[in-house]
Amino acid sequence: MVASRIQIGLVAAVLILFGLGLTLYKTARLGLPLLPGESREVWTIESKVSFKPAAGPVDVALQLPQALGGWVLLDEHFASSGFGFTVEDSGGRPRANWTRQTLDHPTTLYYKIQAYRANRDGLPGFPVAVADKPRLEADQLTAMERLVEVLQETSTGPGSMARLMIQHLNREEAGPDAAFLLDSYGGSRESLMLDVLAFADIPAHRVQGIRLQDGRRRQTLSVLIEIHDGSDWQLLDPDTGEVGLPDDFFVWQRGPGTILRVVGGRDSSLEFALVNNSLPAKTVVTMEQQSDQFALLDFSIYALPVEQQGIFKGLLLVPVATFVVVILRILVGLKTSGTFMPVLIAIAFIQTTLWVGLAIFLSLVGVGLWIRSWLSHLNLLLVARVSAVVIVVILLMAVLAVVSYKLGLDQALTVTFFPAIILSWTVERMSILWEEEGGHEVLIQGTGSLIVAVLAYLVMSIPVVEHLTFNFPELLLSLLGVVLLFGKYTGYRLSELYRFREMVKQQ
Amino acid sequence: MIQLISPRKLRKLGILGMNRRNVGYIGRYNPRGYYRLVDNKLHTKTAALERGIPTPEMYGVIEYQFQVAPMVEALFERDSFVIKPVQGSGGKGILVITGRDGDHFVKSSGAVVDADALRRHASNILAGLHSLGGRNDQAMIEALLDFDPMMARYSHEGVPDIRVIVYRGVPVMAMIRCATHASDGKANLHQGAVGVGIDIGSGRPVAAVQQGRLVTHHPDTGASFDDLQLPYWQQILELAAGCAEMCGLGYLGADIVLDRQQGPMLLELNARPGLSIQVANQEGLIGRLKIADEIADEFDTDAERIARARERFSVGRMVPLAEQAAAL
Numbered sequence: 117m118v119a120s121r122i123q124i125g126l127v128a129a130v131l132i133l134f135g136l137g138l139t140l141y142k143t144a145r146l147g148l149p150l151l152p153g154e155s156r157e158v159w160t161i162e163s164k165v166s167f168k169p170a171a172g173p174v175d176v177a178l179q180l181p182q183a184l185g186g187w188v189l190l191d192e193h194f195a196s197s198g199f200g201f202t203v204e205d206s207g208g209r210p211r212a213n214w215t216r217q218t219l220d221h222p223t224t225l226y227y228k229i230q231a232y233r234a235n236r237d238g239l240p241g242f243p244v245a246v247a248d249k250p251r252l253e254a255d256q257l258t259a260m261e262r263l264v265e266v267l268q269e270t271s272t273g274p275g276s277m278a279r280l281m282i283q284h285l286n287r288e289e290a291g292p293d294a295a296f297l298l299d300s301y302g303g304s305r306e307s308l309m310l311d312v313l314a315f316a317d318i319p320a321h322r323v324q325g326i327r328l329q330d331g332r333r334r335q336t337l338s339v340l341i342e343i344h345d346g347s348d349w350q351l352l353d354p355d356t357g358e359v360g361l362p363d364d365f366f367v368w369q370r371g372p373g374t375i376l377r378v379v380g381g382r383d384s385s386l387e388f389a390l391v392n393n394s395l396p397a398k399t400v401v402t403m404e405q406q407s408d409q410f411a412l413l414d415f416s417i418y419a420l421p422v423e424q425q426g427i428f429k430g431l432l433l434v435p436v437a438t439f440v441v442v443i444l445r446i447l448v449g450l451k452t453s454g455t456f457m458p459v460l461i462a463i464a465f466i467q468t469t470l471w472v473g474l475a476i477f478l479s480l481v482g483v484g485l486w487i488r489s490w491l492s493h494l495n496l497l498l499v500a501r502v503s504a505v506v507i508v509v510i511l512l513m514a515v516l517a518v519v520s521y522k523l524g525l526d527q528a529l530t531v532t533f534f535p536a537i538i539l540s541w542t543v544e545r546m547s548i549l550w551e552e553e554g555g556h557e558v559l560i561q562g563t564g565s566l567i568v569a570v571l572a573y574l575v576m577s578i579p580v581v582e583h584l585t586f587n588f589p590e591l592l593l594s595l596l597g598v599v600l601l602f603g604k605y606t607g608y609r610l611s612e613l614y615r616f617r618e619m620v621k622q623q
Numbered sequence: 624m625i626q627l628i629s630p631r632k633l634r635k636l637g638i639l640g641m642n643r644r645n646v647g648y649i650g651r652y653n654p655r656g657y658y659r660l661v662d663n664k665l666h667t668k669t670a671a672l673e674r675g676i677p678t679p680e681m682y683g684v685i686e687y688q689f690q691v692a693p694m695v696e697a698l699f700e701r702d703s704f705v706i707k708p709v710q711g712s713g714g715k716g717i718l719v720i721t722g723r724d725g726d727h728f729v730k731s732s733g734a735v736v737d738a739d740a741l742r743r744h745a746s747n748i749l750a751g752l753h754s755l756g757g758r759n760d761q762a763m764i765e766a767l768l769d770f771d772p773m774m775a776r777y778s779h780e781g782v783p784d785i786r787v788i789v790y791r792g793v794p795v796m797a798m799i800r801c802a803t804h805a806s807d808g809k810a811n812l813h814q815g816a817v818g819v820g821i822d823i824g825s826g827r828p829v830a831a832v833q834q835g836r837l838v839t840h841h842p843d844t845g846a847s848f849d850d851l852q853l854p855y856w857q858q859i860l861e862l863a864a865g866c867a868e869m870c871g872l873g874y875l876g877a878d879i880v881l882d883r884q885q886g887p888m889l890l891e892l893n894a895r896p897g898l899s900i901q902v903a904n905q906e907g908l909i910g911r912l913k914i915a916d917e918i919a920d921e922f923d924t925d926a927e928r929i930a931r932a933r934e935r936f937s938v939g940r941m942v943p944l945a946e947q948a949a950a951l
Contacts, residue, residue, distance in 0.1 A: 446642060501750070548752065606643035608634075613627040616638055616902075618835030 128597035135594030152583040156232045162389040163227045167381035169219035174380035180210040181368045186237035195226035244344050247314040259293040264316045274318045275345035282357040306339045319344035325367040330392040331426050391426045432585040435592050437572035449611030450564040453545050458565045460538050462572035467533035476531050484543035506540040637907025652873025660870045661892040664709050677888045680766035691745045703767035708748040708760045716753025718744050771881035777801045779843040785879045787863035791919035793928045794860045795911045797821040798903040804843045818903030824937025826856030830905045859887045864925040905944045
């Protein structure tokens with residue numbers, strides 16, 4: 117006993133000190149800040165070029181972004197296993213080239229950048245040129261002339277005409293000319309818009325880029341339309357008609373030209389995975405400058421592909437949640453239904469936000485319990501009964517999602533983030549508890565579980581906690597040490613101080 | 624404001640807490656591999672039979688669903704019996720039939736049920752409704768004990784059983800759990816049953832506690848606990864110590880019942896006995912466990928250990944915990 121205590125104490129001390137030491141080293145020597153502090157939104161954008169091989173040599177060209185609108189590129193990284201690789205400058209624009217003589221299997225090429233927006237600049241100047249008038253069929257031409265005439269009559273200048281055009285072409289009930297043109301353009305609204313603008317002698321081109329959404333795995337390119345209103349360039353959103361560069365838009369290419377060209381391949385696609393880290397820009401700069409010198413940094417979470425980084429961002433928070441469970445069970449003595457069920461609920465809360473999550477959870481479990489009480493009359497075998505509950509719970513989730521969507525409550529759509537199996541087991545356990553111990557015990561354990569889940573959620577959503585676990589994963593070793601110590605804690609629980617209080621009352 | 628007791632006071636009173644029980648005693652003295660014998664009442668019974676430890680007579684086991692109907696059919700031959708889950712915990716799922724009313728069965732509460740109810744109860748047990756973690760289970764049918772009349776006076780409906788905590792072969796603390804109307808015939812102290820602490824030395828009651836309050840009489844039957852004198856006390860202690868040796872657990876709760884004809888019988892074993900026995904005895908366990916350590920180190924045989932325990936744990940005059948705490 118004593119020996120094992122000392123052993124655990126030693127192991128725990130080593131773990132705690134190692135974790136803290138590494139953290140201190142990283143802060144002191146490498147300049148990684150301990151607190152999130154003044155942070156920059158650093159985006160990691162990973163582009164994936166996938167294609168299947170066709171006959172002959174393969175030549176893939178990817179136009180690289182130019183960092184416009186105040187964006188600063190911190191780092192570029194190419195993955196090109198087995199391919200010849202060059203970066204060329206074609207007319208002031210960098211272009212990546214992957215080449216290979218033969219290829220026999222589907223391939224994905226990666227290009228990763230880290231970027232942040234240093235200041236919210238507009239786009240710089242650009243040579244003004246009106247595109248050539250499009251060549252059109254006779255009937256298209258008439259429709260185009262009529263459309264442009266209408267637009268010009270009802271607008272005051274190039275800017276207002278462009279906005280009017282966007283509104284016009286986005287309407288459900290577009291006029292006959294617009295509808296016909298849209299139809300003959302095969303639905304490519306942006307090409308039609310550019311042609312209309314060219315027809316009206318307004319200088320315009322497309323701007324391609326990415327809508328930045330944290331955690332998106334398969335984002336594709338979006339398009340903005342830029343027009344010259346006589347004095348300045350103006351950006352327009354072809355869907356909403358909004359003016360200006362949206363905050364969440366990362367410009368990849370301005371002006372005509374394709375971004376991806378694949379020769380010798382088919383079914384090619386370009387997708388982006390995005391992760392946003394709120395980091396002091398200094399951190400990232402430090403990392404970029406020093407990652408070659410310090411292997412430690414090269415082996416940090418940042419070295420992983422973006423998708424995995426996103427997953428780890430959530431995963432590294434789980435130990436913190438389990439730590440909350442340890443404290444509440446061992447120190448406080450809260451009764452929960454299932455040891456780590458509250459952690460899973462807390463993770464779901466992160467996706468749904470707290471109040472919405474609580475409401476969804478309570479309504480699902482409530483209705484589930486009600487239906488389960490009916491099932492218990494049927495005297496079913498256990499596995500069949502639990503499966504029945506799983507099916508019922510999933511149907512309830514679907515009903516909840518559909519009904520709330522129809523009612524305009526989009527938040528309830530996040531119901532899908534609740535793990536259905538966990539919900540079903542919760543319902544099952546609670547209902548057995550109800551039959552055996554009565555509603556009182558259900559209330560105690562249910563409340564206990566929710567308290568633990570809510571606390572775990574609150575702790576996980578503290579920015580500092582996320583910052584620390586992601587940037588200093590070695591702190592988890594310290595956490596492990598503390599958990600080991602708790603495993604040997606023999607003191608009283610808070611609940612016991614309450615339970616035994618009656619005994620010492622004078623009667 | 625919620626009133627709490629200070630942890631310092633609890634420690635001075637020697638009250639054993641859940642964490643210390645789990646780490647210091649269960650985790651240390653109860654090897655995981657031996658739990659099977661305790662958690663499964665059939666295994667317990669078989670092992671007890673081999674060692675000559677008396678247990679209630681077994682009428683049969685229902686292992687599969689198809690056996691339910693013939694087994695219930697066979698029960699028409701019997702006047703009284705008990706159906707319980709083999710892996711049940713905390714007295715859950717125990718159906719006690721005390722008599723017959725034509726083709727119907729009379730439960731201990733007096734309610735009359737038909738054969739359908741028995742079949743349903745048996746299927747529920749098989750499906751794991753009452754078992755640890757909801758695992759599939761078996762149902763066992765045992766003879767109903769002919770309670771010692773001495774004990775019957777102290778119980779309302781349910782089964783009055785004697786819980787003895789045995790630590791390293793030394794009986795350290797004992798109590799009787801008396802079901803009451805408030806506890807709905809169940810023997811759980813937190814549900815309102817009366818816990819009667821029993822003096823290890825004499826087999827006489829030390830104190831009786833209901834919901835944390837000292838009582839002198841059973842609230843339903845009106846029997847005075849002062850008149851309680853457990854017969855066969857030495858045998859009860861020997862039986863409990865024998866069980867500890869049988870199952871290999873160093874920290875064990877043995878539940879024993881008294882039969883009118885055959886004396887003490889083992890009902891079931893518990894590898895994680897609860898802490899409320901301390902309240903029933905108005906004494907903390909920690910001090911006794913320390914003394915038991917000395918006894919276990921000093922003596923090797925059960926007989927010597929029991930004799931020494933009866934000597935050391937004899938309570939002359941019970942001092943309520945409240946007074947003990949006030950004196951601190």
